[in-house]
């Protein structure tokens with residue numbers, strides 16, 4: 001047995017030489033110390049990287065999806081209000097400009113309607129909630145089967161009258177061929193199929209085929225005569241439309257409220273140079289295109305002055321869209337607490353020093369705005385033109401006294417109701433304390449969890465930006481506004497809004513990238529659905545397969561839930577996938593809080609399961 005046999009092999013190999021001189025020993029020890037230092041540094045870096053990776057993995061990532069005006073940002077606001085309270089409260093003041101803009105938008109919509117009435121311009125068929133605008137059929141037999149692909153009935157709009165006509169579409173199993181006649185619509189406008197195709201995963205050709213087929217039919221049917229006389233716009237020569245409804249009092253009001261248009265410009269400037277309008281075809285006026293918007297980044301034709309003159313142009317835009325939207329490119333720039341403080345100081349200073357500050361002008365116009373809004377004749381004009389301001393986003397006319405006050409600070413409720421269109425993708429980081437109210441799951445055991453919430457723009461031209469976020473996302477909260485069964489998309493009046501939601505949901509369910517993602521569906525705007533049904537709008541008119549079921553909100557929501565559930569069943573790649581369904585009105589912050597608590601726990605549980613924690 002050699003002496004080395006008694007030694008630990010590692011010690012044997014690293015043992016200093018037996019006849020080492022003091023100098024050699026010093027040099028060796030220096031070398032060893034250096035090596036240890038480097039090794040420690042590497043260990044430290046690895047530790048940091050591991051921690052960062054764990055943190056990233058531990059963060060719960062949630063993507064909010066749905067068409068424009070479905071309530072994504074409003075849901076996010078609810079989340080932030082509850083779980084990022086401090087930041088939320090700091091930001092409240094900075095929403096004043098948005099609320100003021102929303103208020104002025106309602107007033108200018110009325111002023112435009114007055115002008116249209118004075119000019120005897122026929123009321124266009126706007127995409128208002130009261131417009132009978134779409135018939136949605138699941139199949140020819142009306143037996144609720146969205147997946148019967150042999151032959152289906154879809155709504156088709158006559159481009160002139162905007163009246164839907166039902167056409168039978170034989171669907172072939174091949175996608176649109178290059179021989180399909182080119183669209184008679186603007187070439188800038190994305191095709192119906194293109195919008196969903198962009199989000200489609202490999203395995204789901206169903207909606208592609210349907211959309212391709214529908215495109216064919218739309219091409220064929222454009223220009224078809226309308227059979228629905230009620231929907232045809234009144235001719236300017238019709239004697240009844242000539243009877244003047246308005247008096248000199250209304251003319252005077254219109255003149256006195258004209259300064260609000262200048263205030264509108266000033267407020268938009270305050271929101272930032274990026275405050276923009278979106279036009280019906282999805283283009284952003286004033287945007288030269290920076291790659292963020294893709295198709296929509298083309299300067300809009302309707303944004304320029306045409307031969308009709310600016311008044312008619314702007315009027316047409318407003319009556320068609322029934323809204324004038326504001327967008328900021330980076331919401332955080334507007335709402336960042338530090339910048340907010342500066343902005344507030346600056347705005348206050350401006351407001352105090354300028355006699356014609358926006359707040360002053362709004363305050364001075366208060367009485368005129370009120371008399372305009374309560375005027376019976378104006379109400380008749382709005383009704384005639386199918387403008388329902390009360391049901392539109394960012395309606396604040398009933399809060400005039402509060403908002404017109406110079407000391408006005410928006411309440412949480414105001415901010416939740418304020419409308420500011422999202423452009424691009426906005427990321428929010430929120431640290432949710434598991435001990436925060438309503439946290440049931442593993443309360444206290446986890447300390448706090450970081451949540452990354454992504455809010456996206458829902459317009460068709462902005463949907464291409466969604467796809468990169470499908471990877472590594474823990475949950476999708478999909479918002480489908482169920483009150484919109486009788487409305488069309490703002491950016492494409494050929495498409496029924498409910499149908500658009502079904503198609504998007506189908507695309508999400510069939511995406512292979514999302515097989516491990518929790519799917520949560522908010523059937524939103526139930527409050528508006530209730531109001532609409534109470535006003536006598538019948539679901540069956542737009543959704544024949546609804547049949548003779550009771551026309552109440554409970555039955556409608558239950559029926560639609562089954563539709564969404566069927567889509568999950570038939571389209572999930574692996575089959576048997578679970579989705580969670582909630583009937584919501586996300587402007588109601590109290591009930592939404594209860595829903596969010598449940599949703600938060602569901603997401604967290606699934607997240608922990610996937611990370612093998614439970």
Ligand SMILES: Nc1nc2c(ncn2[C@@H]2O[C@H](COP(=O)(O)OP(=O)(O)OP(=O)(O)O)[C@@H](O)[C@H]2O)c(=O)[nH]1
Nearest residue numbers: 069070071072073074393394417422458525585586
């Ligand atoms: N009455 C009612 N209004 C709602 C509801 N949900 C959202 N809204 C309002 O609808 C408007 C649009 O909501 P947003 O959350 O901005 O819509 P979005 O989905 O973010 O829209 P984009 O940013 O354009 O994609 C806002 O003024 C909301 O206050 C609801 O359940 N009921």
Ligand SMILES: [Mg+2]
Nearest residue numbers: 072073421422
């Ligand atoms: Mg939004």
